[in-house]
Amino acid sequence: MAASPALAALTDADLTLARPFARDVDEVQRELRTGGGGLARGDAAERLAVAGPNLLREPKRTPAWLRFLSHFNDTLIFILLAAAAIKAVMGDWLDFWVIVTVAVINAVIGYVQEGRAEKALAGIRGMLSSDATVRREGAWTTIAAADLVPGDVVRLMPGDKVPADVRLTAATQLRIDESALTGESVPSSKSTDPVPEDAGVGDRTSMAFSGTIVSAGQGRGIVTGTGAGTEIGKIQALVGEAGSLATPLTKQLDSFGKVLTLVILGMALVMMIIGRYLHGMPFAELISATIGFAVAAIPEGLPALVTITLAIGVQQMARRNAITRKLPAVEALGSVTTVCSDKTGTLTKNEMTVRTVISPLARYEVSGLGYDPTGTIVPAGGGDLAAVLAVADLCNDAHITPGDEGRWSLVGEPTEGALKVVAMKGGTGGSGTRRVAVVPFDSENKFMATLNEAADGSRAILVKGAPDRLLDRSLTQRGSYGAAPLDRSFWDAAVDELSAQGLRVLAAARKPTRGEDVSIDDLEDLEFLGLWGIVDPPRPEAIEAIADCHAAGIRVKMITGDHAGTAVAIGREMGLIPKAHGDDDVRVLTGGELEALSQEQLKAVVRDVDVYARTSPEHKIRIVRALQSHGEVVAMTGDGVNDAPALTRADVGIAMGIKGTEATKEAAEIVLADDNFATIRSAIAEGRRIYDNLRKSVVFLLPTNGAQSLVILVAVVFGLTLPLTPVQVLWVNMVTAVTLSLALAYEPAERGIMNRKPRAPGGSIIAGRELGFVLLVSLLIGGATLAVFGISVARGSDLDVARTEAVTMLALGQLAYLFNCRFLSRSSFTTAVFRGNRMVWWSAIALLVLQLIFTYVPFMNALFGSEPLDLIGWALPLVFSLGIFAIVEVLKAARRRGE
Template sequence: MAAPVSEADLESPRSYARPVDEVAAALRTSADGLSSDEAGRRLDAVGPNVLPEAKRTPAWLRFLSHFNDTLIYILLAAAAIKAVMADWLDVWVILAVAIINAVIGYAQEGRAEKALAGIRGMLSSDASVRRDGSWRSVPAAELVPGDVVRLSPGDKVPADLRLVQASQLRIDEAALTGESVPASKHTDPVDADAGVGDRASMAFSGTIVSAGQARGIVTGTGARTEIGKIQELVGGAGALTTPLTKQLDAFGRVLTLVILGMAAAMMLIGRFVHGMPFGELVSATIGFAVAAIPEGLPALVTITLAIGVQQMARRRAITRKLPAVETLGSVTTVCSDKTGTLTKNEMTVRRIVTPVARYDVSGLGYEPAGEIERTDGDGRSGGDLSAVLAIADLCNDANIVSDDDGWKLVGEPTEGALRVVAMKGGHDGEAEGVRRVDVLPFDSENKFMATLNEGADGSRALLVKGAPDRLLDRSTRQRGAAGPEELDREFWDAVIAELSAEGLRVLAAARKPSRLDEVGIDDVDELEFLGLWGILDPPRPEAVEAIADCHRAGIRVKMITGDHAGTAVAISREMGLVSDDEPRVLTGGELESLSQEKLKDVVRDVDVYARTSPEHKIRIVRALQSHGEVVAMTGDGVNDAPALTRANVGVAMGIKGTEATKEAAEIVLADDNFATIRSAIREGRRIYDNLRKSIVFLLPTNGAQSLVILVAVVFGLALPLSPVQVLWVNMVTAVTLSLALAYEPAEPGIMSRPPRSSGGSIISLRELLFVLIVSVMIGGATLAAFAIVRATGAELDVARTVSVSVLALGQLAFLLNCRFLRRSSLTRDVLRGNRVIWWSAAALVGLQLIYTYVPFMNALFDSRPLSAQAWLLPLGFAVAIFFAVEGLKALWRAPELDANA
């Protein structure tokens, strides 16, 4: 009977750095693979090749968690008080506000679980595996360490494999490493310190075979794969509370203490100064508490953010979590992936150098629109350029096709770039009658591709493209202006170094006449060197402008990429991301050697990070956050998902992004455009400005009402408002007027000011004092109107109806004041720019008329119909309040107020 197998027996650490024989011995396997019985025993030991599902929080607990908020506690306390008073209308209205808030939050939740599900969806479903000495197809979930798997073009790698055979193998690892070009693979061990992107002897689960054939030994399955490690990082990254959440929590706690303190003081004064009956005093105190609690604030915040979500969606930014709308407005640093985010992820030929001339190529991506212009001499091109373009066209297996969505690549990105430049130059060998006779495919060992082509006249030529050093080694001459000439190796080495320093990937072209019928490696010699292509994944033009706008707004942009340092620096310079001649670059290897404390010391000074892994991205984000930075992280590959989860705002690409990345993010860009991030940040700042305006507008309602009741109790007067009337004013202003400010356009210069601080209160002390003074104004007007009506001999309910009207119309006047906190509202601009203001005003007036004249409302709220003359008093006080607040704004208009408005 076979000995039992343990999980520890099936480990081969750092397989990429060990010879194949050692890995096979460690995993107790061979080229013939495993037997079915042995595979079964190993499956029992290590479990299926699937990513484990994270333990989910029960739905009911997730729903209840949305009531864990100080403002919601205040609301529920108010409802409990009203239930004790048996005012069930008030109870159901308050509970409805709390429940709606929780339902919206619950509907937006669950991104961590969905992120993990998105990663699990990347795994292959089937695999070709060697079992019992023969090849068979088995579910990928049944793979175990030690299995021998074979790969073909188009296959999704089913597990982490140590390659034992590789023929011209290239694997697209963009989703895992961020590399825009498929990685060439081989079987030789690599350095033990190599990062994931440099482990050329490995094939990783979830990546896709672009070309070639391979066999490999399974070294990791399920959670022990590189994707499994990323899943663990996503689960452990931890989400952060947003600046708005922190501010609302702090505001709610302070407000609770103030309300309780004032209620206690009012009870003591009423009892011991005026000797009020205990029952009457308790009723007045409850009325004060209801007046002081801003029942509409949670709904105001939620609805304002929801409106922001809709407006951002029109700007192609889809929001998955409401608070992220506001958090964008306080972002201080944007950490961006390079490939597909700052760049187009479409390789493009930018330079051509021949022995005769240099050429620049315009146009971006795979659309064959652009020009090839000579940058030296007389601007004319000749046979030197045609020869290079012929190689680009004929020694090529890629195709560029057009459909309704634009131009698409069928094949590899580098060959696609060469095909496009040939099309830009008007070269079409097929149309000219050229046919391919034979091909020597690209091989990672030789690093070149060769084709044997026959022209319409029957002549044949060997066309070669590949690594410049390999082709130079096999060339004996070059094509000069007058024909073949001696190869100038020193010149070409200098040009290669120059193009590489610009971050360009350099490929070479060469050829020779031939009479062969087929081509082999030994035939590729004594070539005529034709020239070089400089290829780059080009920056998005709109992203360059967006980075400049971010810098003007005081927002740093940092590039975190899996690409090499030279390419990253070149792109960062071209995009204006760095301005230094020699910007500081931190590579993944250098970052590994730094402790977290050391990283904190340098993280703010480095704008380019190269050859990074998912663990590095999280460390960078955490180091920035340790300085109080509010970090937005962008990305499209699964390797970005953990950092997006950890960042204050995760921003995923909607077109090229993986499902795992989208589910980990708070914001998804529908157009994959970095410039949309700039627009989203601007929108976030506008939304936060409008939210604070709305809060500054809403609080005087509560302040005025509580002041009215407080003064009445302190001086032993009849209450000008009943508790149910207090609730009416609170809700009617919150539902109508407060939301109008959510539609306010952005303030001038909104992207010229630095990011706001993420700490402190949601409104400044200066604004709080402003709110208190306005509360006194509106409360004083209400008391004055109540006293005037009572002095005419009118009954109490009529006077209270007038008081409610003064509060409602006073708030309408104050709404116009709040449209422009930084400048005067005594301008025609106050009447235009926001149509919702007038719809809200009409709704308020309509509701107030219903409150005053509809019989069942009179019964519910103890209101009474008013004569036409009686409305003059509320209207007069409303106008007086508007001009009084404008006077206050004129007195207080100062740089400090401007900075906080």
């Protein structure tokens, strides 16, 4: 019974092999103490105890209660809770419970909208294989993939998910789909030969990586990495270490909250000193007034306003096929300055397509994209074209099948799918033709051949493969009147031309025969038929979307695992590279070149490079970090697990919903339901609209707090009776926040929203000029409230009636100001202010109904100290509100002249 060599004092270091892809098979076997017969069960058990199971680590989960409490971690909420605590000490339990209820409601809204916890690591774990075929003690057996250890010998068959990182020891026509790991759209051909030590993941042809899928052929290999030691495990570690960043909005709100807190505390202290030492107010009354001031000044409705506004934005974006997983990402999209996009499946269709056919007699251009056989070949016809298309159709194992909603799907290799589709576009069909024998594709020979029999009984060998291999085996080429001598220089030039365009080039050849079988020895003296130029085509809508992004001041950078030549060609076609630039003028960074740069050197060039090729997950994170070091707000798109770490690190991670892996979707903030890059353009425009509306809402909401706090401040400073109680202050704050403020969230986008540059990152959510405007409006509404309160008292109304009129004045004043805020940059003296947003009217009705309840319902009178009003009690606030609307329009006109 064969077994591995004996083990002595086995350690983790003994099971760790650096760069196995660059080592000979014999050296790998010797270092890992294994042999062709596999491991003995005792050896495997000992290794499992040292290396651990072949599983990815479970992420640490934040408990639900801790996530809920995190929503109280806000300076404004701290002040609110402090005010509630003081009220509890004073025994004022009604005010205490009202304040606490407001804080809890805000936390609940934030917790619910935050949604499910991050599951990116779980999504990656789901990519691992569940079982493996392994050789133990000289016999093949199936075990759980979790039990694999370094040194195990495994077998790979078509359709298998590779269970661990494997150094191949045997590869027969082995091709593995590594698109989820490397981003390459074409399966990688594997061999047993070592590769250079500096080879990137996509160039390590001697390795099979955990989580990838065997497309064709068979293979064997030695397990060199399990669990966290695999390439996919390293990506999981990168996801965990990448760290998420606060969005521009959360930074602005945090900064705004801290400044506002200092202002409120400072003014409250001054107010207490004046009230105590200038007017000799009783301590209990002064504390109540100070709390009333603090509650009035704190925009406790702001967190709810932001959350609900963003939630409305989520619904709007979902209608545009952009599904939002994390609420702040809605606004963050609007501030994006750079979009870093994966190529395969994001900018391109991830469906190989024949663009060009070159025969000895003509050149043909092919229209249509992807696996949809709708398209034409121009010029049409030609006997030489028919011969090339016959090879595309018959020397082919792929099938194209129609699916739902007009979609076509491929069964087989992407390249063969492209050839099958071009044959369908040319009207070629294999009816009446029978395949007699086949020489399968082999990565060493780089060609495939079939022996086919036509309906009339004639037979021919049809061959497709690498142009150089077929040219070496060809003697003639198809001419106008039969066979002609092979023009090797013509074909070499044609191959170079197509390759320079970023096309993958395949060749076709044939040979008449009467044989019953076909072998490699028969593939000599072929008749060369022509070339196919194949590409993963750009999405047409993505080209237009990139142009729109450029017009909006947003840079788009392509980061791909493909080779530099292909990346440059696609980049030029996408509009990422000006077509006037020659190849020598194009700045491209490959993974190897990027590896040689320090982070500081990368930071110096990162903004000047728009195309990155042959990149790894580590490179993508470095690029994102380098851009962010310049203050860029970065959106990263992708669909493979190799994109997950960079999506986590970016300001906004955007995953493809159809072709994206679960790991990528869980790492992203936004998932595109249609895998369409153009949807990103629409989502950015929507994000800008949401931010504009959010800023309008804040500019609208703050004067409520400003006016209330001003009323209380003036009353204390001048020794007057308080026009508002703390609970009445809370009522006005919440009723305006949940009715009127939300109306502005539905405002349509401003004209030319995608023709302006991205807003500068940092700063406050409202500019200094707007802050001055808010203060003036606060003075205006606060002054009107004091006037109404004073007139009511002068009319002989009791205190509760006067205070009810003051509350009504604040509510109606804000309603008038709402129409001012609909158009901050232009006049609201227009009939357009009454159109375009039905929510304005529904909100106005809701406010009036709530205010009527506040005024006339008995239990509300008892709860808030309000009293029913007569006609004059309503008329006075209404007249003042119309005056506020007119004066604010004058202030807006003055602002526009000053800009």
